[in-house]
Amino acid sequence: MAGGYLAARLAVGYLARRYLIVAGAEYLLLGILLGPQVSGLISSNVVDSFGPFITLAIGWMGAVIGAEFHLPQLLRVRGATYQTAFLEALLTTAVVAGAMLLALVWLLDVPQQAAVAPALVLGTIAVTTSSSGIALAVRRLAREGAARTPLLRQLQITGGMDAVVAIVTFTLLLCLTHPAPPSTIRPPTPTEWAVITIAIGVVGGILYHLFLGGEQNPDRLFIALAAAIALASGTAVYARLSPLLPTMLIGAILINTTRNRAPIADVLHRVQRPLYLVLLLFAGAAWRPSAQGWVWPILIYLFVRPVAKLGAARLAGRLSGTGRELGPDWGQALIGQGSLAVAIALNYRIFDSSSLPHLVFTAAIASVLLTDFLSARLVRGAVQRHRRRQAEAA
Amino acid sequence: MRRAVILLVVFALVDLVRPLGSSGYGAQALLAFGFLVLAAYTVGEIAKSIHAPAIVGYMAAGVIFGPVGLEALSHETVVRLQPVSALAVALIAFLAGAELRWEEVRERWAALLKVTGTELALSALALGLTLFLAGPYIPFLRDATTVELVAVAVLVASIAIVHSPAVTMALLTETRAHGPVARTTLGVVLISDVVVVMLFSGALALVRSLVPVSGAAGPGVLAIVWEISGALIVGGVLGAGIALYLRFVAEELFLFALLVAFLGAEVARLTHVETLLTLLTAGFIAENFSPPARGQALRHAMERSAAPVFVVFFALSGAEIDVMTVVRLLPLLVPLALVRVGAIWAGTRLGGRWAHLPQEERRWLWMGLVSQAGVAIGLAAIVAEVFPGFGEGLRSMLLALIALNESVGAVLFRRALVASGEYVPGAAATPEPDDSRLSAPGSS
Numbered sequence: 001m002a003g004g005y006l007a008a009r010l011a012v013g014y015l016a017r018r019y020l021i022v023a024g025a026e027y028l029l030l031g032i033l034l035g036p037q038v039s040g041l042i043s044s045n046v047v048d049s050f051g052p053f054i055t056l057a058i059g060w061m062g063a064v065i066g067a068e069f070h071l072p073q074l075l076r077v078r079g080a081t082y083q084t085a086f087l088e089a090l091l092t093t094a095v096v097a098g099a100m101l102l103a104l105v106w107l108l109d110v111p112q113q114a115a116v117a118p119a120l121v122l123g124t125i126a127v128t129t130s131s132s133g134i135a136l137a138v139r140r141l142a143r144e145g146a147a148r149t150p151l152l153r154q155l156q157i158t159g160g161m162d163a164v165v166a167i168v169t170f171t172l173l174l175c176l177t178h179p180a181p182p183s184t185i186r187p188p189t190p191t192e193w194a195v196i197t198i199a200i201g202v203v204g205g206i207l208y209h210l211f212l213g214g215e216q217n218p219d220r221l222f223i224a225l226a227a228a229i230a231l232a233s234g235t236a237v238y239a240r241l242s243p244l245l246p247t248m249l250i251g252a253i254l255i256n257t258t259r260n261r262a263p264i265a266d267v268l269h270r271v272q273r274p275l276y277l278v279l280l281l282f283a284g285a286a287w288r289p290s291a292q293g294w295v296w297p298i299l300i301y302l303f304v305r306p307v308a309k310l311g312a313a314r315l316a317g318r319l320s321g322t323g324r325e326l327g328p329d330w331g332q333a334l335i336g337q338g339s340l341a342v343a344i345a346l347n348y349r350i351f352d353s354s355s356l357p358h359l360v361f362t363a364a365i366a367s368v369l370l371t372d373f374l375s376a377r378l379v380r381g382a383v384q385r386h387r388r389r390q391a392e393a394a
Numbered sequence: 395m396r397r398a399v400i401l402l403v404v405f406a407l408v409d410l411v412r413p414l415g416s417s418g419y420g421a422q423a424l425l426a427f428g429f430l431v432l433a434a435y436t437v438g439e440i441a442k443s444i445h446a447p448a449i450v451g452y453m454a455a456g457v458i459f460g461p462v463g464l465e466a467l468s469h470e471t472v473v474r475l476q477p478v479s480a481l482a483v484a485l486i487a488f489l490a491g492a493e494l495r496w497e498e499v500r501e502r503w504a505a506l507l508k509v510t511g512t513e514l515a516l517s518a519l520a521l522g523l524t525l526f527l528a529g530p531y532i533p534f535l536r537d538a539t540t541v542e543l544v545a546v547a548v549l550v551a552s553i554a555i556v557h558s559p560a561v562t563m564a565l566l567t568e569t570r571a572h573g574p575v576a577r578t579t580l581g582v583v584l585i586s587d588v589v590v591v592m593l594f595s596g597a598l599a600l601v602r603s604l605v606p607v608s609g610a611a612g613p614g615v616l617a618i619v620w621e622i623s624g625a626l627i628v629g630g631v632l633g634a635g636i637a638l639y640l641r642f643v644a645e646e647l648f649l650f651a652l653l654v655a656f657l658g659a660e661v662a663r664l665t666h667v668e669t670l671l672t673l674l675t676a677g678f679i680a681e682n683f684s685p686p687a688r689g690q691a692l693r694h695a696m697e698r699s700a701a702p703v704f705v706v707f708f709a710l711s712g713a714e715i716d717v718m719t720v721v722r723l724l725p726l727l728v729p730l731a732l733v734r735v736g737a738i739w740a741g742t743r744l745g746g747r748w749a750h751l752p753q754e755e756r757r758w759l760w761m762g763l764v765s766q767a768g769v770a771i772g773l774a775a776i777v778a779e780v781f782p783g784f785g786e787g788l789r790s791m792l793l794a795l796i797a798l799n800e801s802v803g804a805v806l807f808r809r810a811l812v813a814s815g816e817y818v819p820g821a822a823a824t825p826e827p828d829d830s831r832l833s834a835p836g837s838s
Contacts, residue, residue, distance in 0.1 A: 052424040226702045231428025238415035274649035
């Protein structure tokens with residue numbers, strides 16, 4: 001395992017520095033290779049014993065996403081940018097979910113009602129965009145002297161909007177399909193589950209805001225934040241809800257209400273990467289091929305998703321009047337998929353043992369493996385092409 | 395106070411959620427982990443505000459919210475969180491090893507051995523004699539024969555002299571003290587930890603020849619030799635690997651630090667060698683054969699990742715304390731604890747004089763050696779297996795004594811650091827010297 005880690009680290013580290021490749025997905029591959037399905041070096045028991053860490057990693061990811069939503073900064077962005085991002089996210093979800101519903105019903109003979117949940121989960125997974133790819137490309141373009149263009153701003157906002165739409169849709173889906181808990185007199189309704197999910201985040205956010213006070217010491221902040229996110233994630237998973245939305249709300253509340261915004265963001269980002277790598281490693285190890293014929297549905301997903309992204313981005317630009325400044329193929333920059341896709345798929349697999357969870361999980365990790373490495377190059381390619389086109393037009 | 399109120403609100407809310415869910419995928423353990431960190435952190439801050447070490451607060455939180463207290467943590471959850479404790483032990487050992495520099499060890503080993511030897515010998519003698527003489531008055535030893543009493547005295551004494559690297563490292567991390575008292579305490583604690591494992595094995599062999607013991611409790615001589623020498627070999631190889639990583643890669647240190655701790659503990663378990671000594675050696679080799687800046691970066695990454703792990707480790711230690719047993723055995727524990735403290739005091743004074751330690755070190759050193767935990771708990775379990783008749787009573791007594799020493803010892807060590815001027819509460823930590831982490835005798 002240590003040897004594999006070192007090899008992955010050295011090889012991809014070199015490629016990442018040289019060829020603008022996003023490092024991370026190699027851990028997913030490493031996890032698959034070390035896991036029970038291939039070499040068996042990481043046994044199923046070890047994967048299970050790391051369950052709390054994986055849940056914590058998912059929750060931490062939610063908090064990091066929430067911490068990006070600093071309202072004063074977001075208010076400076078014009079409405080059309082949000083409109084474009086929101087339309088792109090909705091259209092992608094709808095197209096991929098619809099296509100996958102048809103594929104599951106026709107190819108696998110899954111009853112229509114049973115196929116709705118996995119198709120919708122695949123739709124929400126399809127929306128997610130590799131935020132690290134966008135961030136890396138933006139950093140590299142800034143270093144090369146590229147000014148902050150509306151396209152780059154749009155990509156950053158769209159990355160965040162995609163994450164919010166995916167998390168909210170997935171959370172609502174879990175609330176709708178929530179089984180009755182064993183020890184309650186009356187099982188809560190889907191609306192009540194949604195309220196409970198939001199309450200965990202909002203109440204948690206307010207309480208931790210009061211708890212942290214003006215704490216500035218990074219070590220103490222780390223301990224308190226780890227406790228807060230572990231508690232919120234544990235509570236959510238215990239109640240069979242997604243930890244992503246509650247922790248996203250906690251992150252957003254903390255970042256908007258405390259005076260120590262910078263140290264909190266710093267602690268969240270510093271721990272994010274190790275936890276993300278642990279998540280990828282054990283997500284890979286937890287992979288199991290679906291019992292049903294999974295090759296065709298996954299190939300369809302891998303084909304439909306980029307097409308939907310390109311089409312939805314173009315249509316969203318046209319509908320919200322930003323098409324001219326963004327160009328026709330800005331959706332290419334959104335094709336890369338990263339950690340959030342894996343987190344949602346893993347979260348779905350944890351809870352749902354009936355509705356094709358392995359197929360959904362396999363589709364997600366296949367897409368991440370295919371696109372995450374190249375996500376920064378895709379962004380840079382889209383931006384450079386757009387710039388060339390603008391220069392030609394001028 | 396504000397944090398304590400919030401903690402109680404969180405406790406009530408967690409209780410509210412309980413009927414809505416079921417365990418699975420480690421959710422309950424994570425929930426307990428989060429709550430425990432929050433509770434321990436809060437009580438630790440309260441402890442600090444009354445000039446007590448934070449770890450005493452962490453342990454108090456474990457007692458308050460543990461299975462004997464408010465039951466926020468069940469016995470099963472405590473067991474489920476044991477991997478966190480194992481991780482903490484590995485991190486503590488690695489950090490302790492990384493604190494030692496080869497030149498300083500070479501310069502000080504004779505002095506440290508003299509102090510450790512005198513202190514351990516006096517403590518073992520005093521505790522053994524006390525137990526032998528007091529045996530007929532201890533309820534669960536009343537029916538023991540003289541030979542059995544000798545055996546019990548020898549075994550219990552060899553456990554009761556153990557110190558706690560965990561408490562020492564936690565205090566040193568908390569206070570960032572690195573003066574002569576801190577350094578000598580760490581040195582004595584680390585050496586005695588290795589010596590005690592060997593002493594206990596010898597004591598066990600002696601007991602086996604004195605009384606017919608049950609089953610195959612306790613390891614054989616060869617196993618002990620391997621446990622110690624194998625730990626040095628495995629730790630050396632691990633440390634060399636880490637040094638190579640630091641020299642040629644040195645990236646993702648936070649993740650690497652955790653991986654080292656997990657990997658080291660797992661390798662030690664699989665090869666049946668002493669975990670603490672393995673990681674200690676690995677830390678020592680890694681630190682001494684890496685570029686200084688990179689070694690320091692790894693230590694800082696480890697300290698950072700260890701922070702919440704330490705909190706949980708000590709809170710779990712608190713949760714495992716059976717308060718009722720401690721209270722019940724208090725009339726027996728207090729004299730034993732006093733004899734132990736007296737022997738440590740006399741031992742460090744005598745040993746310190748023999749080793750020509752400066753007056754200031756001799757004066758405060760004993761206070762850093764009172765704490766107990768970790769290895770002692772494992773050895774107490776072996777004693778319980780050796781004497782089926784009164785083993786359970788002995789185990790309870792030893793665990794209660796360890797609990798008492800663990801909490802009192804932490805308070806005393808902090809006082810020693812404050813009294814010797816190596817830690818000023820509320821002041822910013824003094825920068826750590828890069829090249830002289832263990833000061834030479836007479837240098838203060």
